[in-house]
Amino acid sequence: MSQKPITSDTADDRTTARLTDAQATKQKKLDQIKAAILAQNICPELAKTAHHMVFGEGNPDADIVFIGEAPGKNEDEQGRPFIGAAGKFLNEMLEGIGLARADVYITSILKYRPPNNRDPLPDEKKAFLPFLQAQLEVIRPKVVVTLGRHSTNCFLPDLQISKIHGQAKRIKISMKQRADDVLTLVILPLFHPAAALYNGGLRQTLIDDFANIPHVIDTINQGSK
Numbered sequence: 001m002s003q004k005p006i007t008s009d010t011a012d013d014r015t016t017a018r019l020t021d022a023q024a025t026k027q028k029k030l031d032q033i034k035a036a037i038l039a040q041n042i043c044p045e046l047a048k049t050a051h052h053m054v055f056g057e058g059n060p061d062a063d064i065v066f067i068g069e070a071p072g073k074n075e076d077e078q079g080r081p082f083i084g085a086a087g088k089f090l091n092e093m094l095e096g097i098g099l100a101r102a103d104v105y106i107t108s109i110l111k112y113r114p115p116n117n118r119d120p121l122p123d124e125k126k127a128f129l130p131f132l133q134a135q136l137e138v139i140r141p142k143v144v145v146t147l148g149r150h151s152t153n154c155f156l157p158d159l160q161i162s163k164i165h166g167q168a169k170r171i172k173i174s175m176k177q178r179a180d181d182v183l184t185l186v187i188l189p190l191f192h193p194a195a196a197l198y199n200g201g202l203r204q205t206l207i208d209d210f211a212n213i214p215h216v217i218d219t220i221n222q223g224s225k
């Protein structure tokens with residue numbers, strides 16, 4: 001798992017060679033999921049107003065997957081997740097735990113920007129959720145870090161981010177690709193960096209929760225020995 005150097009999500013110029021076999025196999029499957037979103041014309045109204053799909057990028061064999069809410073203006077313009085102010089903050093926090101973006105995988109629930117950055121609608125989240133789950137079934141990360149309440153409530157529907165941030169929870173969900181199998185995920189809910197960026201209290205809480213990610217992974221590794 002998680003060997004460098006890394007890649008992004010599509011066969012464009014960010015996807016350069018030198019993938020491990022595991023990364024290449026997973027990347028191919030991720031590309032197929034992206035193609036399925038287009039082929040099935042998911043959320044056509046959003047697709048119409050968006051400039052690019054923002055499917056996700058990073059290490060297809062990552063230990064950590066970050067899931068945001070939906071692309072914003074910058075992400076829509078460039079087709080890459082978390083590249084605006086919130087993304088810069090995310091990059092800084094990653095550096096703080098000794099990781100680069102290329103070590104992890106970053107995506108969002110919605111793959112298209114909602115007009116005027118409005119909140120994702122329940123039907124839109126529902127439409128994209130199977131594809132998000134398919135991404136997780138391919139990557140099989142050790143930890144899924146949900147950023148903000150929308151992302152957290154996709155996996156932990158009845159819990160409030162303000163109460164459970166920083167607390168890892170293990171969940172089991174039925175696999176989409178192999179219905180007889182279950183996917184076990186460790187969900188770590190954190191505040192969304194955009195919400196925390198300009199709110200001093202939330203900001204420090206997010207930084208502290210984030211700094212705990214290596215400990216969460218150590219605990220998982222010890223449990224799996």
Ligand code: URA
Pocket residue numbers: 054067068069070071072075080081082083086107108194
């Ligand atoms: N916020 C998100 O949830 N996702 C992005 O890609 C950018 C900002």
